[in-house]
Amino acid sequence: MKKLALDAADVRILSALQQHGQLSKAKLAEISGLSATPCWARLARLKAGGYIRGYHADIALSLLADFAQVIVTVSLSRHRKADFDRFEAYVKGRDEIIDCIATGGGVDYIMKVVSPNLTAFQDFVEDLHVEDLGIDRYMTHFATRQVKTALPNISKLATARLK
Amino acid sequence: MKKLALDAADVRILSALQQHGQLSKAKLAEISGLSATPCWARLARLKAGGYIRGYHADIALSLLADFAQVIVTVSLSRHRKADFDRFEAYVKGRDEIIDCIATGGGVDYIMKVVSPNLTAFQDFVEDLHVEDLGIDRYMTHFATRQVKTALPNISKLATARLK
DNA sequence: CATGAAAGATCCCGATG
DNA sequence: CATCGGGATCTTTCATG
Secondary structure, rough: OHHHHHHHHHHHEEEEEEEEHOHHHHHHHHHOOOOHHHHHHHHHHHHHHHOOEEEEEEEEEHHOEEEEEEEEEEEEOOOOOHHHHHHHHHHHHOOOEEEEEEEEOOOOOEEEEEEEHHHHHHHHHHHHOOOOOEEEEEEEEEEEEEEEEEEOOOHHHHOOOOO | OOOOOOOOHHHHHHHHHHHHHOOOOOHHHHHHOOOHHHHHHHHHHHHHOHHHHHHHEEEOOHHHOOOEEEEEEEEOOOOOOHHHHHHHHHHHHHOEEEEEEEEOOOOEEEEEEOOOOHHHHHHHHHHHHOOOOOOOEEEEEEEEEEEEEOOOOOHHHHOOOOO
């Protein structure tokens, strides 16, 4: 996907939708300082350019059910491409894993796992062993409390390159 | 906020909106297996009950700008309530920190930091030192690649308690 | 819960300055 | 870029079974 040239108004549109995904086109236009028609055209362009990956409701999980949130760090015993591919394919297939990054240093992967309860998480870890994923070492860090959740600051990130 | 009694249709509504935050009420009703009117009533109830915290567009950050994503683990040198409060207040005030959990064991906090670039992240770490937050040890893990991002599976989490 | 209906708002897009 | 217009669609609510 080729990157488009974005100006400040485009960034305002994206930022507004990031914070309020159900804004009407009229209010979106107002916030972004444009009138409805050009705002609509920009939005269409941004969507077509892949800048908007989707819209999601933020659901209060804690009201729905108890659950355990765990950060798991993983180091593989070997570092061939096939080892990474096998592990990552497994990660993508488990919906308990809601976030996974690759990293350098002594740790290869850091992921966030959400399970309905502790025994479900233990089953998850058990599966990691059984599946022969080439894991050398792993560490688990149970979340006792969610201190903060926030959205990335789009305007700051998009503006930084101009400095 | 008192928890409501939710049935399977409520969970389907929440799950559908989690995945497609801009669904029209008509399609939402269809997906959740209801007709429009009762679906609308349930949605109003869920919203009033705090089950829907908001709606957000998922923006393709990587198209907007280069940025560095870092997992930072922190241990405080003392563990009085005031020490936790001070650190957490700081965390809440920094918009580079998009996620922070408290955890047990040798690590007190694990957070995800998004900076426009490496030097901005170094400045961030510098601030951590300067601010006298009572940090004993910290470790940084730079993300080299985003392997996976997914939404928590609402229906699985909400159903698990029934088993 | 389902159906049907109706006023009002919104959406999409084209025309024009 | 802004304003205006209008047909299609969606939203919200109410009455009825």
